[in-house]
Amino acid sequence: MFEVLKNYSWELLLGLNYLIAVITAISIILSNVNPTKTLSYLILLLAFPFVGIVIYYLFGQEYRKSKIFERKNVLNQHRIKEWKNSLFLDSDIIQRIEDNLLEDKIRLVKLLFRSERSPLTIHNRVKVLLNGEQKFKALFEDIDKAEKTIHLEYYIIEDDIIGGQLIDLICKKSKDGVKVRLSYDYVGSKLTSRAYKKLKEAGVTYHPFMPVYFPKFTSKLNYRNHRKIAVIDGKVGYVGGINVTDRYVNIPGSDRYWRDTHLRIEGEAVGSLQLHFLLNWDFLTDYDLVIEDHFFPKPEVNDKALVQIAASGPDSDWASIMEAIFTAINTADKSIYITTPYFIPNDEVKTAITSAARSGVEVKLILPEKGDSWAAQYAGFSFVEEMLESGVRVYLYTKGFVHAKTMVVDDVFATVGTSNMDYRSFNINFEINALVYDRAITKELSEVFNEDLKSCRELALDSWRNRSKVQKIKESFNRLWAPIL
Incomplete structure (x- = not known):
């Protein structure tokens, strides 16, 4: 018996690996998470024996619905x-705010209040x-x-x-x-x-x-x-x-x-x-x-500066920050200015951005030319061509590393916080953003954005398409793991 185990140890280990992989794959499919994320994990489990299982159990488990982060003591006091x-704020006050300051951004206020009970503060x-x-x-x-x-x-x-x-x-x-x-x-x-x-x-x-x-x-x-x-x-x-x-x-x-x-x-x-x-x-x-x-x-x-705090993480029922960003983009009439160090948008946010640009909204995006994570950098670059084709103007920051996480919409709304525009911030990490509905602050942040553009180089679609095949391969490979970067 020992001799059989010794002679066929590799085959037995490989068989055990795929048995665990199949059981894990069934569990992932039944969890009904994002199809792209599901496919990424399935490829990982089946194509990379042993390593795939380890990576999934280290990085892939979904806790948003399990309530292990549930916190009640503070809220009940x-x-x-x-x-x-x-x-x-009663309905009359909200109506006056909506008419005078918020325009159609009132949808954001209501979204965050209904999902996270996040109050709109005025003073x-x-x-x-x-x-x-x-x-x-x-x-x-x-x-x-x-x-x-x-x-x-x-x-x-x-x-x-x-x-x-x-x-x-x-x-x-x-x-x-x-x-x-x-x-x-x-x-x-x-x-x-x-x-x-x-x-x-x-x-x-x-x-x-x-x-x-x-x-x-x-x-x-x-x-x-x-x-x-x-x-x-x-x-x-x-x-x-x-x-x-x-x-x-x-x-x-x-x-x-x-x-x-x-x-x-x-x-x-x-x-x-x-x-x-x-x-x-x-x-x-x-x-x-x-x-x-x-x-x-x-x-x-x-x-008077209207501010709402959005927090999200595995402890919340909803991906509040992602939903707020998605809603803000969809309500844009004139302009969207985004600065983010990591740009790996999910399908919802990617579609919102490209649709806004194709509908005539001025969309500008600042990314770092050199990031601090090569995997995230190349995964992010894989989205650039589609952005450019949709009419998004993409700029690479050359003065150093841009780590700011800001978005300004229509000079009436801005968000500044900890959330990057990527899967990890939207679905995995604990994040917090301030949503500001104030013309003076958004004007200042727009000016900061335009000042940062002076330290950027704009990408042109034709030249970007002609980037090296090696870079394209790196981008495609790292994009496979976009949901887990």
């Missing part, structure tokens, strides 16, 4: 319900921050002024120069009596033992998001918290694309340049950022979080 009720002051230099200067000043709470939630925090400055500052504030809560993604962040020791000694409460330890590795690696949230005293909030590490800060004279966009918000919308931080914090901790009144102070802002 009286203070949260009271805060939400304070932001309720806000919004400031656009370009690159890490502006973001960290403002953030550090606000943290230094904190009196009660500092809540930070980041995909990447590293113990380098800028990360060390943040850690030193929050440790100082914690020692001064400010309650500091820090959430960081276990996979994205890199903190040294020295940093952990410093945080612990200062009394900072910190938790990693879904640590990846064997044997639980397979169920957690793929679902990461890609959000970047900061909330100070419940009064000031930050959201956007900028993580906490040195590469997000541009040093004069350096060869490296990182182009990014963030928002600083004061007013009612800060409460929504606070809520999502608390939902995540409650999920990470073993104890029930008690919501204190000072988490949601009465806003002192009289400025």
